[in-house]
Amino acid sequence: MASAKTINWDPPDRLSNEAREVWDEVRARGRMHPSVDPEMLETYCALVIRWREAAKKVADEGLVVDGGEKRGAVVHPALAAERELAEQIRKWSPLFNRPAGVRRKAGPMYDATRRSITAAELDTKPEFEGVREAVLTLAWLIDEAQREGLEALQKATYNLIPSYVKGCAELQITPASIPADALKKAGKVGKLTKFGDAAAARRGRVAS
Known part of the structure; x- marks a missing residue:
């Protein structure tokens, strides 16, 4: 893991505009855990964007969609993805949303x-x-x-x-x-x- 002196916190060029916005929001909040590095933040941004896309797909197309003549009405496939991504974000969230509290001095x-x-x-x-x-x-x-x-x-x-x-x-x-x-x-x-x-x-x- 890179030291604090060498870490580059500029968002990577490969990020989409939406992922870049998430990156900037997390950085501006200033509540990241000290162990977080840019690769971890990039992963978190990707999870958030994918979750948003899955949630939007379900919202636009409904919870139940046509599965064809053989299957009939089925639960939207994107719903499972939305739930799984939400669970991953929940697990990662503590690294990017540390509770505000007493500021600890170095020692x-x-x-x-x-x-x-x-x-x-x-x-x-x-x-x-x-x-x-x-x-x-x-x-x-x-x-x-x-x-x-x-x-x-x-x-x-x-x-x-x-x-x-x-x-x-x-x-x-x-x-x-x-x-x-x-x-x-x-x-x-x-x-x-x-x-x-x-x-x-x-x-x-x-x-x-």
């Missing part, structure tokens, strides 16, 4: 976690979306705690950091463990060590 934990998720190719897998966003949120909150000072960071050691480590282990990304002395202070040695051990085992399997 070392968040940035490192984002890189780990990208390296593990988990950016676009919907089955990991919930835990992925939870881990990123925890990473951001840890960054915020570091900005607030020592007291906030100490509190994070007892709740945010253990939850973050557990989330990393569930995603099978690194970091998936924290220093033993930090675990002792948090009183979570037994609970979190198993996640660290599991992560170490996974890394061993990958290395071999």
Whole structure:
């Protein structure tokens, strides 16, 4: 995947005028997920246009059409296509319509976690979306705690950091463990060590 510095967000010349309008609308909305690249946006634009075409065909010709002498009246074939395309758009939509919320500042934990998720190719897998966003949120909150000072960071050691480590282990990304002395202070040695051990085992399997 291209880095943010090299991505060209100009719509490709091959796009139709209608697809170009969808491209511009999505870009102007400014709610795309950071993992989105131009190829993904082009695919989304194509889905939207095809869905519109299928929907228009059904609207113009009716839900039931003549299937010939042998078949008689049948459900319009484009209706199935319309429904399938609508389902595909629903699945892709979260990548292009992120909820507006608190603006997250860049931070070392968040940035490192984002890189780990990208390296593990988990950016676009919907089955990991919930835990992925939870881990990123925890990473951001840890960054915020570091900005607030020592007291906030100490509190994070007892709740945010253990939850973050557990989330990393569930995603099978690194970091998936924290220093033993930090675990002792948090009183979570037994609970979190198993996640660290599991992560170490996974890394061993990958290395071999």
